[in-house]
Amino acid sequence: MKYLARRLAFYLVAAWASITLAFIIPRLMPGDPAQALFARFHGKLKPEAIESLKEAFGFTHESLWSQYGSYLRHVLTGDLGVSVSYFPAKVGDVIATGLVWTLFLTGFAVVISYALGTFLGIVSAWRRRGWIDRTLPPLFVFLGAFPFFWLAMLLLFVFGYTLGWTPVRHAYGDDFTVWSVLTHAALPAITIVIATAGSWMLDMRNTMIGVLGEDYITLAHAKGLHPRRVMLRYAARNALLPNITGFGMALGFVLSGSLLTEIVFSYPGQGYLLIQAVHSLDYPLIQGLFLTITMAVLGANLLVDCVYVWLDPRARGGAK
Amino acid sequence: MRWTILLAVLCAACAPRSRAEPGVLVVEEKEQTASFIRNFNPLLEVGDVRWPATHSMYEPLFVYNWETGEYVPWLATGYRWTPDHRGLRLDLRTGVKWSDGTPMTSKDVVFTFELLAKFRALDLRGVWSFVEKVDAPDDHTVDVTFKRVYAPGFYYLVQQPIVAEHVWKDVADPVTWDNPNPIATGPFTEVTTFETQVYQVDRNPYYWQLPDRPRVKAIKFMAFPSNDQANFALVDGEVDWAGSFVPAIDRIFDGRDPEHHKHWFPPIDGGVLMYANTKRAPYGDVRVRKALSMAIDRELIVAVGMYGYTRPADATGLNDAHKRYLDPGAVAAGDWVKHDPARANRLLDEAGLLRGSDGVRRLPDGSRWEVDVEVPAGFTDWVRSTQVIVRGLREVGIDADMKTYDFNAWYDRIQSGEFALSLGWSEPYPTPYGFYRAMMSSETARAIGESSPENWHRFSSSRADELLRALEETLDPATELALTQELERLFVDNAPAIPLFPGPLWGAYNSERFTGFPDEAHPYAPLSPNLEPGALLVLTRLVPR
Numbered sequence: 118m119k120y121l122a123r124r125l126a127f128y129l130v131a132a133w134a135s136i137t138l139a140f141i142i143p144r145l146m147p148g149d150p151a152q153a154l155f156a157r158f159h160g161k162l163k164p165e166a167i168e169s170l171k172e173a174f175g176f177t178h179e180s181l182w183s184q185y186g187s188y189l190r191h192v193l194t195g196d197l198g199v200s201v202s203y204f205p206a207k208v209g210d211v212i213a214t215g216l217v218w219t220l221f222l223t224g225f226a227v228v229i230s231y232a233l234g235t236f237l238g239i240v241s242a243w244r245r246r247g248w249i250d251r252t253l254p255p256l257f258v259f260l261g262a263f264p265f266f267w268l269a270m271l272l273l274f275v276f277g278y279t280l281g282w283t284p285v286r287h288a289y290g291d292d293f294t295v296w297s298v299l300t301h302a303a304l305p306a307i308t309i310v311i312a313t314a315g316s317w318m319l320d321m322r323n324t325m326i327g328v329l330g331e332d333y334i335t336l337a338h339a340k341g342l343h344p345r346r347v348m349l350r351y352a353a354r355n356a357l358l359p360n361i362t363g364f365g366m367a368l369g370f371v372l373s374g375s376l377l378t379e380i381v382f383s384y385p386g387q388g389y390l391l392i393q394a395v396h397s398l399d400y401p402l403i404q405g406l407f408l409t410i411t412m413a414v415l416g417a418n419l420l421v422d423c424v425y426v427w428l429d430p431r432a433r434g435g436a437k
Numbered sequence: 438m439r440w441t442i443l444l445a446v447l448c449a450a451c452a453p454r455s456r457a458e459p460g461v462l463v464v465e466e467k468e469q470t471a472s473f474i475r476n477f478n479p480l481l482e483v484g485d486v487r488w489p490a491t492h493s494m495y496e497p498l499f500v501y502n503w504e505t506g507e508y509v510p511w512l513a514t515g516y517r518w519t520p521d522h523r524g525l526r527l528d529l530r531t532g533v534k535w536s537d538g539t540p541m542t543s544k545d546v547v548f549t550f551e552l553l554a555k556f557r558a559l560d561l562r563g564v565w566s567f568v569e570k571v572d573a574p575d576d577h578t579v580d581v582t583f584k585r586v587y588a589p590g591f592y593y594l595v596q597q598p599i600v601a602e603h604v605w606k607d608v609a610d611p612v613t614w615d616n617p618n619p620i621a622t623g624p625f626t627e628v629t630t631f632e633t634q635v636y637q638v639d640r641n642p643y644y645w646q647l648p649d650r651p652r653v654k655a656i657k658f659m660a661f662p663s664n665d666q667a668n669f670a671l672v673d674g675e676v677d678w679a680g681s682f683v684p685a686i687d688r689i690f691d692g693r694d695p696e697h698h699k700h701w702f703p704p705i706d707g708g709v710l711m712y713a714n715t716k717r718a719p720y721g722d723v724r725v726r727k728a729l730s731m732a733i734d735r736e737l738i739v740a741v742g743m744y745g746y747t748r749p750a751d752a753t754g755l756n757d758a759h760k761r762y763l764d765p766g767a768v769a770a771g772d773w774v775k776h777d778p779a780r781a782n783r784l785l786d787e788a789g790l791l792r793g794s795d796g797v798r799r800l801p802d803g804s805r806w807e808v809d810v811e812v813p814a815g816f817t818d819w820v821r822s823t824q825v826i827v828r829g830l831r832e833v834g835i836d837a838d839m840k841t842y843d844f845n846a847w848y849d850r851i852q853s854g855e856f857a858l859s860l861g862w863s864e865p866y867p868t869p870y871g872f873y874r875a876m877m878s879s880e881t882a883r884a885i886g887e888s889s890p891e892n893w894h895r896f897s898s899s900r901a902d903e904l905l906r907a908l909e910e911t912l913d914p915a916t917e918l919a920l921t922q923e924l925e926r927l928f929v930d931n932a933p934a935i936p937l938f939p940g941p942l943w944g945a946y947n948s949e950r951f952t953g954f955p956d957e958a959h960p961y962a963p964l965s966p967n968l969e970p971g972a973l974l975v976l977t978r979l980v981p982r
Contacts, residue, residue: 148845152852152888166561167890170483173558173612203485205613206474214472214633278673285673286666287634287659383666385472385633393470398845 120432124422128415139407140188143400150201150398151176174201192408198401202393208405211390216409218288219386222302226309227367234314235360238321239353242329254322257315266377269308273381276304286383305382320363324356358429365421460654460981461637462951464488465671465679467967471662472633476615479598480559482969489638492972493656494621495598498527500970501867503705503758504963509974512541512599512622522912525581534643535601536626543573548602558612562593586910592867596970624651624977634660650977653951671945678954679945680967685744690945697949701956701964704747705758706940707865709819711826712894713935714857716885718801724788726932727773731781732829735774739938742822747938750774753925754876756939759869764922771929774936781833798834809840811859813847819860822937851893854885861893862940870908873924876933877901896933953979
């Protein structure tokens with residue numbers, strides 16, 4: 118398990134780097150958070166009140182190093198601070214309003230999209246020039262080329278607005294029921310699936326075609342194995358390896374949110390929070406979101422590494 | 438056959454368009470967000486506070502009506518100034534109760550102001566910059582003593598939301614308290630539903646205007662992450678009362694149901710101006726500023742940039758909320774807001790900024806007159822307006838360009854005076870005093886590099902200082918009018934900033950379920966739901982059908 122230990126060390130370093138970057142990057146943006154806050158409320162308060170407000174919101178003139186120090190301490194204790202744009206709510210509470218929904222919606226959609234795309238890729242490579250192979254790849258490329266939000270708006274307009282089949286906004290209706298949650302998630306999830314399944318399918322199809330040319334596939338056929346067994350156990354399992362790595366990356370993007378989908382469907386989520394935070398220079402919230410996103414990317418990749426070891430015996434024997 | 442059954446099942450299964458129950462008014466919350474955080478703290482309006490806290494729960498002593506310019510008696514019924522004008526006696530309404538049944542008294546008022554003194558971050562209106570003390574001689578009288586005579590302070594003082602002493606005295610830190618279950622005097626105080634994306638607030642059983650008002654049973658809010666989603670719900674009839682910008686509203690909203698859908702955008706909000714940095718050559722020269730203004734086609738800006746929602750500004754820079762102060766002489770003298778490129782050219786020639794061989798004027802130091810008109814990216818109406826401006830400036834021999842900045846960068850530049858020309862807003866003030874103080878007072882003018890929330894063009898005039906000072910000290914309407922009109926003439930003479938158009942106050946309603954909204958024909962108050970505490974005037978007047 119030396120391989121996994123090495124990966125683990127790598128992830129620790131990566132975690133530290135991302136925690137530090139989450140601190141530095143917001144501070145490189147132009148503008149002053151206190152002024153940005155005032156701008157949002159121009160007309161609502163006397164300009165003279167800004168000084169005492171700065172104090173209340175915790176804008177300090179500490180040096181960057183001491184800010185960094187207290188930031189690290191807080192991160193380690195799990196305290197992400199107080200959000201500026203959602204003052205006085207805690208960053209953790211603000212993120213919590215969207216995190217579950219983002220995980221649910223995009224996580225679900227990405228898994229479906231991955232499974233569907235990969236499966237279709239396998240089938241279309243197996244049945245080269247069959248009807249699936251001839252119609253679906255071009256169709257998915259066509260649909261995937263649409264801007265995300267445009268596709269979302271089109272679906273919203275047709276199915277939500279004109280036909281009235283699905284709700285047009287929010288994660289659930291006035292009553293919190295499973296049915297309500299599912300109907301509300303249907304359209305946004307379909308948008309994500311349509312937009313992303315194509316690339317999974319093409320990737321899988323292309324690797325699969327390469328694998329199908331290998332000698333051991335011919336051997337498997339010659340042994341008289343059932344074609345389905347050859348397709349799934351011999352060809353697909355090997356073709357899946359590069360695709361699995363891609364899946365780890367995609368899971369990370371889940372948390373950064375399918376931002377535009379969320380906004381079009383008024384779905385609560387990380388994507389919208391991130392825009393909001395950047396717009397109002399809400400450093401604590403930006404940091405908190407960066408952290409959850411990077412941790413998710415790292416976590417997903419760690420998971421993928423483990424799966425990889427299981428799928429590919431070569432990775433296990435690395436030390437020998 | 439099977440397909441039709443499937444379709445029928447799908448249609449039956451799909452959620453019907455959610456319509457609120459009868460009597461429940463759906464209001465568009467001004468904060469655009471994807472999820473709500475439960476916070477009803479009325480004292481920190483600049484935090485992420487839910488709409489009802491300052492619009493339907495906590496009430497002020499008087500409600501300023503931006504449409505009529507009157508102070509409507511609310512928790513107080515009347516006021517008297519002492520002869521030396523430093524003292525203000527307020528008579529409180531009797532029979533007002535908090536939503537837990539406890540009577541509201543002058544002690545609550547005094548407590549509220551003392552809370553602001555103790556926690557200065559809550560004093561958003563800067564009350565304690567001019568107030569010396571607040572006492573309660575009896576249960577229904579409040580005496581306020583001013584540090585000096587300061588008439589504009591009345592507005593800030595009486596609009597302060599009043600909180601209950603018996604609740605807030607035990608709150609350790611009122612700045613960060615989220616007040617989840619408010620005890621207040623307003624018409625809607627009972628939070629009955631609070632979900633991530635929807636919440637509802639029901640009527641206060643002890644409201645002092647009952648049983649006549651309010652007739653509405655409850656108010657309900659849905660989360661919209663951006664204008665598009667909010668407008669969508671408005672057009673679709675799911676929102677009854679909204680206050681956000683809707684493009685081409687005549688067609689997409691009013692036109693859909695002309696009988697019930699109405700909008701009213703009176704130009705009474707803060708204005709939009711082009712600021713010229715007077716501390717930078719050649720913009721310190723009044724002739725140059727007037728010439729720039731004459732090069733601008735405001736009619737076109739209003740039509741192209743603003744969908745015709747407002748009117749071109751006049752040279753006093755005042756909006757329609759200040760109509761009663763307007764000096765027709767000053768407006769007539771301010772001919773520099775008329776589009777007149779020929780006169781602009783003459784003025785610039787006169788100022789010695791002559792055209793070079795390439796047709797572009799030369800600055801005093803001999804360089805070509807190149808200038809960026811700065812505008813925050815994403816303010817699409819401003820960007821369109823700037824395109825019109827740039828074209829006009831080029832016509833008079835200025836090599837002008839539009840430059841968009843990220844909002845925060847733009848705001849930084851305009852506040853610290855790093856710009857030459859920039860679009861910007863002016864704050865809405867109840868009287869022209871505040872506007873002219875922001876435009877011409879030496880108190881608001883700062884040096885370049887020093888951040889300033891107002892007077893971005895950095896102009897000051899000692900005459901303006903005198904007039905403003907005199908205005909602060911007068912309570913006589915006739916004197917106030919005379920002084921204000923002199924300020925208007927001073928502004929017209931000096932063109933410190935270049936007004937483009939007064940900002941419209943967005944408001945739209947759907948009368949399918951409720952009647953009694955104000956509009957052009959019934960202008961009893963502004964329609965916008967985004968006025969704190971002005972929305973009270975409308976909320977208490979609405980009647981369910």
